[in-house]
Amino acid sequence: MKNSALLTLAAFTGLVSLSATAGASEPQWQKDKSYQLTILHTNDNHGRFWSNRHGEYGMAARKTLIDSIRAEVAAAGGQLLLLSGGDINTGVPESDLQDAEPDFKGMGMIGYDAMAIGNHEFDNELAVIRKQQSWVDFPFLAANIYDEKSGKRLFKPYQIFTKGDLRIAVMGLTTDDTKKLGNPEFMGNIAFTKPVDEAKALVPELQEKADVIIATTHMGHYQDAAFGINAPGDVTLARSVAGIDMIIGGHSQDPVCADAQGQMITKYKAGMACMPDTQNGTLIMQAHEWGKYVGRADLEFKNGELNLVSYQLIPVNLKKKVKNAEGKKVRVLIGDEIAEDAKLKAFLTPYQEQGQEQLQQKIGSVDGKLEGDRGVVRFQPTNMGHLIALAQMEKVGADLAVMNSGGIRDSIAEGEITYKDVLKVQPFANIVSFVELDGKELWDYLSVVASKPIDSGAFAQFAGVDLTITNGELKTASVNGQAIDAGKTYRMAINSYIASGGDKYPALNTHSGYVNSGFVDAEVLKDYIQNNSPLSASAHDKGNVIRN
Ligand SMILES: [Zn+2]
Structure with a gap:
């Protein structure tokens, strides 16, 4: 037993040193020469x-x-x-x-x-x-x-x-x-x-x-x-x-x-x-x-x-x-x-x-208007705001998502949708990111973004969270039907623009729980449309936000 184990070990080390010698070339550089x-x-x-x-x-x-x-x-x-x-x-x-x-x-x-x-x-x-x-x-x-x-x-x-x-x-x-x-x-x-x-x-x-x-x-x-x-x-x-x-x-x-x-x-x-x-x-x-x-x-x-x-x-x-x-x-x-x-x-x-030509091809369809007009999306929750937030939330496996309405630049009309349509809605190539927050941090963050005034690009759109906002003040917030729990951790999807403090949102890109997924926002929306068409425009109506 002992002998054969020794023998095996010897054979093994022999093999290793042999192959190492065979694989290694000798240094070729010359002493005192500068390369x-x-x-x-x-x-x-x-x-x-x-x-x-x-x-x-x-x-x-x-x-x-x-x-x-x-x-x-x-x-x-x-x-x-x-x-x-x-x-x-x-x-x-x-x-x-x-x-x-x-x-x-x-x-x-x-x-x-x-x-x-x-x-x-x-x-x-x-x-x-x-x-x-x-x-x-x-x-x-x-x-x-x-x-x-x-x-x-x-x-x-x-x-x-x-x-x-x-x-x-x-x-x-x-x-x-x-x-x-x-x-x-x-x-x-x-x-x-x-x-x-x-x-x-x-x-x-x-x-x-x-x-x-x-x-x-x-x-x-x-x-x-x-x-x-x-x-x-x-x-x-x-x-x-x-x-x-x-x-x-x-x-x-x-x-x-x-x-x-x-x-x-x-x-x-x-x-x-x-x-x-x-x-x-x-x-x-x-x-x-x-x-x-x-x-x-x-x-x-x-x-x-x-x-x-x-x-x-x-x-x-x-x-x-x-x-x-x-x-x-x-x-x-x-x-x-x-x-x-x-x-x-x-x-x-x-x-x-060729790439520009391919942008004109159909990627999906919707049965009604997806509302991204500036005069609407900066004043109230819309189906486009919810759709974008939802697409980002799902992409990074988040519990909820927040989207600034200033990043929504166009509507999509009822009917066929092309990649080019999506790029008109989200032309900035912001990166979808997420951050893991405890319940207290999440409540504080939502309180700030819920207070952003109408008629501003900062006005927030949401997915995955039910909110009651009274006179710009956050009154209730729940995720998955449960009130936010200070002791729990939540994953929130946001884009890199607001993460870095854009639209005067609280900066989160230096938070230890911040991760930049590297996915461009328009591509995330395009993929969502591609995978979920035909889309129902009413299914995304307003999300779950009550403002009074
Ligand atoms: Zn990378």
Whole structure:
């Protein structure tokens, strides 16, 4: 017994060391030689392959910028990697309706080396993700996503790039909130393990195989690791796992910027200087969202050490409003103008046209008018107000929802409904969010929003809650037929605009129970209409609010 156990153990360790030797290449870098390495990064593309109506961002201009940096780095004898922090999918109908084909193929043409998988990649079923992988020749990386049945990883955990004498490992990690945030239908047999555990297990292996270790993640940057009820993000990862040189992040959609003293800048504006957040010797970077910036880190590798030489967030044709000579507000470029790459622009144009055409197709129908006229929706509860709030509530599994009537910009007439109709109602692309509040917090919040005056955009619409409001004062409130209980926790859906204090609502986006689902409001409404048509206009009449 004892002997055979020993033998097995010996055979096992023998096997491990053998395979480790076989898999590991030897360091190629030369003593005292300095190597230049440039890492470029973007994250949270969210369907923004095309520039916006002010000519900001867009993949064609991004390509021009990246091509020029590539040429500069190559001329100086340096090496370059281009990485994405994930969430390529979801956010712009023209992209969503085509499974983000222009976005992925555009990334291929720009020459991305690898991407992290974001939670929004799972807004589609796995077969769509596999199709998206087939469109490009760079890897989708995730060390912590498994097939529950086979116990096998669904994606490559890491890739090792040989760049001149340097071996660079890039591992992918995805927020383990993905299952909580996304569509359960698409994630039945998929398990998301804890990124920190996977990284702890992988880093020693990567240290044998590579000179530089980068994590490209989609976990969010939460300052000082204050992640609230979100899953832990990049700061926790850096503090928990030694040996990661850089984290290229995404998900929280921040420009992650520290000042020269290392203090995080909370109100970063394009054009300001920006340094990565440094935690436990790990550089953490994130380039806001949508390709608004390309993050550029220039590093020096020497004698096994990697040091940051310079860092910048380069704005991609971002503009600011200034007053011109006549006192009129006009938009002017913040940085240098970046021309659009003609070849990529020509490639993307048919997708943009096709997407716009698809917006005209029928998505559902309604048997009466859904009331969103400004003169009505800002004065009384309406079926449109209730419908929008209900769609958001159901999307994030909330108990109730609050919607500001100022965010409702049009009605929908009886009959067929198109995506374009929905975009007229909700044109702002606010993000559906939720917050978990105790009963007292919820009562206090509802008291404030119930008191918002008529004829203002702040006038509130509700779903999932019965209210009595007398002269603007909240008298009764119940959820699921039960009066609000101070000791219970409630989940309330709201949009990102009011969450951040818009329409003078109490700000909740810094509450520890706040979660940004990442879903655009118009898409949430479109999905609800698609799944519930034909809609009954009267079923949504007024919701359950009594005002007297
Ligand atoms: Zn995300």
